[in-house]
Amino acid sequence: LDALVAILRERSEQADVLIVNGGLGPTSDYLSALAAATAKGEGLILHPEWLETMTRFFAERGRPMAESNRKQAEIPASAEMINNPVGTACGFAVQLNRCLMFFTPGVPSEFKVMVEQEILPRLRQRFTLPEPPVCLRLTTFGRSESELAQSLNTLTLPPGVVMGYRSSMPIIELKLTGPADQRDAMLALWPEVR
Numbered sequence: 143l144d145a146l147v148a149i150l151r152e153r154s155e156q157a158d159v160l161i162v163n164g165g166l167g168p169t170s171d172y173l174s175a176l177a178a179a180t181a182k183g184e185g186l187i188l189h190p191e192w193l194e195t196m197t198r199f200f201a202e203r204g205r206p207m208a209e210s211n212r213k214q215a216e217i218p219a220s221a222e223m224i225n226n227p228v229g230t231a232c233g234f235a236v237q238l239n240r241c242l243m244f245f246t247p248g249v250p251s252e253f254k255v256m257v258e259q260e261i262l263p264r265l266r267q268r269f270t271l272p273e274p275p276v277c278l279r280l281t282t283f284g285r286s287e288s289e290l291a292q293s294l295n296t297l298t299l300p301p302g303v304v305m306g307y308r309s310s311m312p313i314i315e316l317k318l319t320g321p322a323d324q325r326d327a328m329l330a331l332w333p334e335v336r
Contacts, residue, residue, distance in 0.1 A: 146177035154181070154238035159265065161257075164248030166231040168210040174245050178236055179218035186216040189223050192232040199230055224260045228252050235264065242268070273322035278332055280316040287314050297334060300327035305335075 146165075153160050165174030179186050192215040200207040214231040217223055224233035224244065229252040235244050244264075246256045265271060282290060287309045294305060294316075303320030318335060320328055 143173050143177055143180065146173055147181045150177055150181040150238065150243070154241040154243070157241045158269075160241050160243045161261065162243060162245045163253050164246075166214060166233070166245060166247045168208065168213050168231075172213070175213075175216055175218065175234070178221070178234075178238075178243065178245060182218055182220060182236060182238055184219040187219045188212065189215045189217055189232065192223055195232075196230050224256060226252055226256055227259065228255050233260065235261075275319055276322055276325045276328055278318040278328060278335075280336060282314045282316065284312050285314060286311075290314055290316065294335065297331065300324045300331065303328055303331075 150160075150162075162174055162178075165172050165177075175186055193212060196211055196215060197207055200211075211230060217232065217234040218236050221234040221236040224235055224246070226232050226247060229247055229249055231247040231252075233244065233246040233256050235242060237243070244261050246253050246261075287307050291307065297305075299305065299318075300320060301324065303318060303324050306317040306319060308315040308317070316335065318328055318332065
């Protein structure tokens with residue numbers, strides 16, 4: 143526990159955002175919620191709405207909920223509960239020093255859904271996030287990398303756009319990669335690449 147608390151405190155002085163994946167399960171060796179609360183100097187509270195959600199989760203499956211599962215509804219007192227639509231442990235967000243920390247269960251399928259549905263929308267509200275780059279790909283067969291480069295080096299690429307090659311003979315993959323605001327220019331150039 144002490145090592146987790148120390149690393150959370152250290153990261154909270156250096157990072158704007160931290161995502162902690164795992165450690166929110168029902169047994170005594172799951173320590174992320176307690177570590178976050180300890181790092182903040184506060185206790186854990188039982189989140190009654192999440193306890194109700196968990197109880198319903200088990201009832202819908204015809205299974206009794208073990209008392210140990212209550213731990214999965216405990217979050218730091220100042221934390222915001224984050225919904226987990228596919229599992230039993232809720233996540234939470236907490237501010238520690240300069241860092242907004244998100245805590246999620248370690249199950250990959252739960253993590254993915256929570257990042258897409260809960261964490262990224264919160265980050266988009268708080269920060270200006272760039273649009274992901276555009277990458278157009280073309281797979282060629284039988285031509286060498288140098289031959290392709292020679293035939294394409296006369297093209298004028300839009301600002302910020304680069305042509306890349308990945309060779310695995312006899313296949314060469316061409317990639318045209320650039321900022322999202324150059325998408326239309328890249329698509330206009332693409333027929334010349336092909």
